[in-house]
Amino acid sequence: MAATVILRQYEEMDEEMDENEIDTDYYDDRRVSFLAITQTIIDSMIESPLENSLASAAYWIVIRQEIYYAFSRESIPHMRFDANRWRNTSIANSIIMFAGEVATWCWGQKNPGEWTQLKLREQQLAHDCMGEIEPILELGADRAKGRIFPTVWYSFDVQVTAIQHFRLAQMILIAESPYLEKATRATHRKAEAQVRSIVLNLCGIALGHLRIQPALVNAVIAVTLYGEYFTDQEERNALLGIINRTKELHAWPMRKPYQTLKRRWEEVDNAEL
Template sequence: MAAAIILRQYEEMEEGGTETRGDGRQLPVSSLAITHKIIDSMISSPLARSSLATAVYWIAIRQEVYDALMRKRAPCVAFTPEDWANATVANIIIMHAGEVTKWCWGDRSLSEYERLKLHQQQLISDYSSHFLPILQKPANKSKCEIFLTVWYTTDSQVTGVQHLEESSTPRAAHRKAKAQVRSIVLNLRGIAVDNFSNRMPALVNAVISIILYGE
């Protein structure tokens, strides 16, 4: 299981090979079918959920949702009541993203849309406090400070908030609200360097935001 998701990760980062099917079609070689089996087996066999198997399961879910978004297709995921009851905040948000993706390239029914909107509002109400920093201090311009100070308690909070900031303002808004975008970039950079220790994923996200702002 662990090997399969590692192979999937390489496939996401690199151009995959192709294989010839019986009808002569050239299709990309993919470990996606294996990750589908992992998801299905974990859902049907709760006793198999060791700590490693559980970690593999959630990574497979993320890979499936990511691939579905990239290929604009409905993901092959079906979450159980046990998943919703026992998942962490981050995994709950991933599951919701999976359901939204399934609706977007699935049946697109009005009833499901309304259910997802209500669920999203409930998630915001229940978990918005998880995205609040433990310390936030504006830059002191009288001391020539450029970046504000923002501290979070965990790496997952830092990464999640940075991605939320990046996705909240599309490119079109750069022209309409340059000052707001600049503020977001400074905020991302402040989050990256002003935590307890420099975290490489946070620094990478900050660099990406600066590059996008420059473009």
């Protein structure tokens, strides 16, 4: 199970690369898809859950992998799991599952009734969990000093994981609200400002916890999803810096996020008013 988790991550990284960057003598259409294997892990863990074990850890990493895959590809998560079987799970894992539910809604049918239920779930999680995910330091951005991102520090890695997934889910529910379609321009501006604030917050959290490898990746996801909401050049440069930092520190393929962001900025800049 642990080996499958590792191999699934390499598979994800391969898919991030362009075809001409892959050694076609080794990577061809006949290679194994570890997604099917990880789904088998999920199914078996639901049927016979093993608490406090390597198998349980592998299960939760698999869930995080598929949610990351959904966010980065802007697609429905390719997984089946029963959240009711894990009612006593940790706060972080509860929030991760919530993020998966939001991804399923966002890149699925986007039913307005489901959005309302997710917002209620968000409020319940905020009420139940936020008290245990308080930062030990939080300073606002200071443009005068060249600090585009806020400074946010947490005591534990698990808090960073939890809050980043919560903010990602929260950001999507704001940006993709079905009620924005017929809303006033002022309401749209308010929603866009909230989304920008969350993106900057996610980046600030990542920069404050560089030793936690997924933190920067989560920030890149936020930048890729809603980076087009930024029109200020200084802020845009700072967002590109997050992508470059992720590539430098973790050697993660960043060409596609970079190209996606640049393309969306060009579309915004060339749009007719």
